[in-house]
Amino acid sequence: MSARGNGAARERALTASLLTRTPLWRDAEQRARRLSGGRTDDAADATRMADDYRMLAHDLARARTLMPGTRTREYLEAAYARAHATLHHGAWHAGSALLVLARDEIPAAVAELMPYIVWSTVIFVLTVAAGYALVHRYPELIALFASPDLIASVEHGRLWTQGLLNIVPSSVLSVQILANNIVVSLFAYCAGFFFGLGTLYILGLNGLMLGAVFAFVGQHGLGGELLAFIVPHGCVELSVMCLSGAAGAAVGEALVRPGQASRSESFRVAALRSGKLLVACALLLVGAGFIEGFVSPDPRFPLWSRVAIGVVYWIIMLALLSGRLIPRARAPADGA
Amino acid sequence: MSRNAPDLAVDSVTGIDVSLAVAGPGARSYAFIVDWHIRLVLALAWYTFGALIYNGRLSLAAPASPPGGWFALVVLPAAAIYFLYHYVLELAMRGRTPGKRLAGVQLVARDGGAPNAGALLTRNVFRLIDSLPLCYGVGLLAVTLTREHLRIGDMAAGTLLVYEGGAALPAQFNAAGTLDAAGMEIVQELLARWPSLEPGARAALARQALARYAPGDDGGVSGPDADEALRQRLERLAGV
Numbered sequence: 203m204s205a206r207g208n209g210a211a212r213e214r215a216l217t218a219s220l221l222t223r224t225p226l227w228r229d230a231e232q233r234a235r236r237l238s239g240g241r242t243d244d245a246a247d248a249t250r251m252a253d254d255y256r257m258l259a260h261d262l263a264r265a266r267t268l269m270p271g272t273r274t275r276e277y278l279e280a281a282y283a284r285a286h287a288t289l290h291h292g293a294w295h296a297g298s299a300l301l302v303l304a305r306d307e308i309p310a311a312v313a314e315l316m317p318y319i320v321w322s323t324v325i326f327v328l329t330v331a332a333g334y335a336l337v338h339r340y341p342e343l344i345a346l347f348a349s350p351d352l353i354a355s356v357e358h359g360r361l362w363t364q365g366l367l368n369i370v371p372s373s374v375l376s377v378q379i380l381a382n383n384i385v386v387s388l389f390a391y392c393a394g395f396f397f398g399l400g401t402l403y404i405l406g407l408n409g410l411m412l413g414a415v416f417a418f419v420g421q422h423g424l425g426g427e428l429l430a431f432i433v434p435h436g437c438v439e440l441s442v443m444c445l446s447g448a449a450g451a452a453v454g455e456a457l458v459r460p461g462q463a464s465r466s467e468s469f470r471v472a473a474l475r476s477g478k479l480l481v482a483c484a485l486l487l488v489g490a491g492f493i494e495g496f497v498s499p500d501p502r503f504p505l506w507s508r509v510a511i512g513v514v515y516w517i518i519m520l521a522l523l524s525g526r527l528i529p530r531a532r533a534p535a536d537g538a
Numbered sequence: 539m540s541r542n543a544p545d546l547a548v549d550s551v552t553g554i555d556v557s558l559a560v561a562g563p564g565a566r567s568y569a570f571i572v573d574w575h576i577r578l579v580l581a582l583a584w585y586t587f588g589a590l591i592y593n594g595r596l597s598l599a600a601p602a603s604p605p606g607g608w609f610a611l612v613v614l615p616a617a618a619i620y621f622l623y624h625y626v627l628e629l630a631m632r633g634r635t636p637g638k639r640l641a642g643v644q645l646v647a648r649d650g651g652a653p654n655a656g657a658l659l660t661r662n663v664f665r666l667i668d669s670l671p672l673c674y675g676v677g678l679l680a681v682t683l684t685r686e687h688l689r690i691g692d693m694a695a696g697t698l699l700v701y702e703g704g705a706a707l708p709a710q711f712n713a714a715g716t717l718d719a720a721g722m723e724i725v726q727e728l729l730a731r732w733p734s735l736e737p738g739a740r741a742a743l744a745r746q747a748l749a750r751y752a753p754g755d756d757g758g759v760s761g762p763d764a765d766e767a768l769r770q771r772l773e774r775l776a777g778v
Contacts, residue, residue: 221719259552259553260552272719276703279557279703280702281703282556283557299655369603374605392666470696473694474694
């Protein structure tokens, strides 16, 4: 028999011996399915999974050489991938994940994003001042920033927020407001993908509108009333605007200046890091939405209570962002 | 399964890398369309059910100035079903949804495992950008242009859509025969499908297989018993 014939016979024999292990692969695959689907918590199954993983790796390596274009190899690839995913899937519990997020990850993200938060706040404040100055100097420009209804209402000496609760119930108003604010906040973050320009635009536009409306309302002697309306929810809502802007700016800078990593890798890291801050923003906006629906338009709340609510909620926000809201459990003392 | 897309190779402690075939725009769109229909139908079903219960009569119309109860019972749950469908199911089903399952694909992280809650949230938040300007224009463009067929949400979250493997195992392998493993699979599959194939089609396929794997045994079969004779020759070749 020629050398080529010997080689072919040897290959067939090896293939046949490999394929005698088919029942083992089937068992391993079914075990991985059971474990990954959460249909078993049998410790013996879990222990055997580690052996299965090694066995599948060994047999897959042989199959890749002996029968590269076959379904057997495809089957082994899939079984091995499933075993890999099953073994490498960490334990996850919603409660502990949320606790870690609120206690550790959000404060860490805030610390990392601090320069962006400072710059976003500066930009926002500057655009508020610019909007104020523009409308203060050229009152007719308010038409660029506010709706005709709002303008007409203010010109007749009343804020558009007066009597709001006679039209829409607080609960509905709250949900509408918080849903809108969360979408704006998420969009400010996602728009960072456009090299940060989208975020800058959203931040700037919101700042200009706020400043312009304040200037316009002030010209009609309603500045104090507007401030009283905004204080309870606005302290947190405007801060969240700056936080979302910071998250978007971080995403934008990762694309503009990726540093040592590739642009896509840098974008991924920045998006995941900033995303944690967005969870805090969304939670804070839910609270702000309810305050805006139930407290801000209700004339029964005096100014001092409005200021108190606004300041307390803002302090809660600071505590959450700095990690003081949920302190870490103290490690037991040595020898205790 | 698409073979044009690259494979994701994940390092493993065993030294044998895990290879996952990346899904292309077709499988991705198919999964999305199925999921979109499911969530739309579920959201509309809830809206209809909630409206009928709320109104207490055969009417789906919203009240003139909708009170809080209407939002709480009808609008919010329907909106939650529609907007949280992907996130909740991907989290609960470890990177899968009914649409993805139907398309034979699943989401994985770069390490080959199921994506975590943060990555899934980021991926779904970025739908705001992927869905621009309409009909997922940005997302489709990104999927078409990137080597690994990623939309913006996948880039942000570090996730990929890959094919779920599910090939069947061959029944047996005759080491003493002349067939290699690939030939054995083809012949065995042809034999397994034999009853469901048209006689003309299976005869043509059998002749092709015999011509390729048993060149001396492929001709001379004709007449009314040709079908049975071809099947027997295939069985002999496969050692069944």
